[in-house]
Amino acid sequence: MEPQDIKWKKSVMTKILGIETSCDETGIAIYDSEAGIVAHQLYSQVKMHGEYGGVVPELASRDHVRKIIPLIDAALIEAKITHQELSAIAYTQGPGLIGALLVGATVGQSLAYAWNLPSIGIHHLEGHLLAPMLEDKQPEYPFLALLVSGGHTLLVDVKALGDYKIIGESIDDAAGEAFDKTAKIMGLDYPGGPLLAKLAEQGQDIGVRFPRPMTDRPGLDFSFSGLKTFAANKIAACDGSVQSKADIARAFQEAVVDTLAIKCKRAVKQTNHKSLVVAGGVSANVSLREKLAELMKQSGGEVFYPRTEYCTDNGAMIAYAGFCHFAQKEHQLPTSYPIKVHPRWPLSEAF
Ligand code: KG4
Ligand code: ZN
Numbered sequence: 001m002e003p004q005d006i007k008w009k010k011s012v013m014t015k016i017l018g019i020e021t022s023c024d025e026t027g028i029a030i031y032d033s034e035a036g037i038v039a040h041q042l043y044s045q046v047k048m049h050g051e052y053g054g055v056v057p058e059l060a061s062r063d064h065v066r067k068i069i070p071l072i073d074a075a076l077i078e079a080k081i082t083h084q085e086l087s088a089i090a091y092t093q094g095p096g097l098i099g100a101l102l103v104g105a106t107v108g109q110s111l112a113y114a115w116n117l118p119s120i121g122i123h124h125l126e127g128h129l130l131a132p133m134l135e136d137k138q139p140e141y142p143f144l145a146l147l148v149s150g151g152h153t154l155l156v157d158v159k160a161l162g163d164y165k166i167i168g169e170s171i172d173d174a175a176g177e178a179f180d181k182t183a184k185i186m187g188l189d190y191p192g193g194p195l196l197a198k199l200a201e202q203g204q205d206i207g208v209r210f211p212r213p214m215t216d217r218p219g220l221d222f223s224f225s226g227l228k229t230f231a232a233n234k235i236a237a238c239d240g241s242v243q244s245k246a247d248i249a250r251a252f253q254e255a256v257v258d259t260l261a262i263k264c265k266r267a268v269k270q271t272n273h274k275s276l277v278v279a280g281g282v283s284a285n286v287s288l289r290e291k292l293a294e295l296m297k298q299s300g301g302e303v304f305y306p307r308t309e310y311c312t313d314n315g316a317m318i319a320y321a322g323f324c325h326f327a328q329k330e331h332q333l334p335t336s337y338p339i340k341v342h343p344r345w346p347l348s349e350a351f
Contacts, residue, residue: 014032203247234248
């Protein structure tokens with residue numbers, strides 16, 4: 001019998017290996033349909049890129065090559081299984097850096113071929129969006145999702161798995177990008193988002209008020225690029241002390257959080273959804289979490305977040321998204337394992 005004739009039998013216990021390499025984190029995890037995440041390995045390249053003040057794509061690809069196999073070995077050991085017990089391999093197929101994506105896709109497809117397994121290409125943002133499902137308290141479909149990462153700011157009407165309608169997005173910088181660029185202007189290390197948030201904790205309200213971009217007109221789109229210019233002017237005019245920078249960081253963060261909350265409120269009203277999922281790197285921001293929790297409480301709904309380690313890029317969300325797709329339909333062993341990635345890939349076109 002040819003491999004393509006073998007109908008893939010879904011075992012009762014499904015174990016999916018997840019591979020994430022879209023940017024500067026090599027994330028490998030194993031999701032077990034009964035036990036949840038049984039292995040979670042992560043290698044962050046931030047220290048290496050930090051020297052350059054941002055991600056250097058070629059260095060990112062090379063580092064993924066170095067780390068990916070040892071991390072897969074470590075994940076199998078952590079889960080106490082051999083590759084024979086795996087049901088499928090899920091890997092991030094896009095969007096992201098082409099070279100970095102190619103490393104994950106090549107290893108994922110090659111292992112799937114060598115181990116006789118089906119493979120599933122996952123949309124990175126779908127991974128983020130489903131990450132709260134790994135928690136005890138899970139949202140039910142349909143729900144509204146706010147995806148806030150370094151590359152994207154999206155409001156998504158999620159009707160069901162794979163049914164994603166973008167109802168709002170940033171017309172320029174993403175929220176995380178605005179955090180990172182403003183942090184850089186302040187002299188903070190890369191990636192500056194979490195460092196700026198930490199500095200903001202020390203900040204006092206000194207009456208500096210940043211604009212809340214695009215909230216003075218109807219619609220759900222965002223624009224964050226003006227905030228970094230506003231911050232740059234404030235920083236240039238301040239005395240340069242840590243306290244002054246902290247005060248500006250606080251006002252900046254408040255503006256981003258407020259703007260996101262205003263648009264979420266509108267989107268809740270428009271969609272009538274009672275559940276709001278917040279995911280992506282910026283969803284780790286404590287101030288944003290508090291604000292959105294308060295907002296949903298007021299509107300009689302609930303907010304759902306992933307735990308902090310699943311907010312930023314990781315393999316667990318890819319393994320879980322892979323499981324969702326694997327569980328939905330019978331998978332056949334493919335006749336070929338093409339290595340194809342989508343550096344630009346709208347979420348609405350995710351399959
Ligand atoms: O989702 P993610 O890990 O990577 C992308 O897919 O882009 O998000 C990374 C982004 C970075 O811009 C980082 O600065 C931001 O998330 N970030 C934060 C915080 N933690 C991570 N921004 C604000 N506050 C935080 N606590
Ligand atoms: Zn991400």
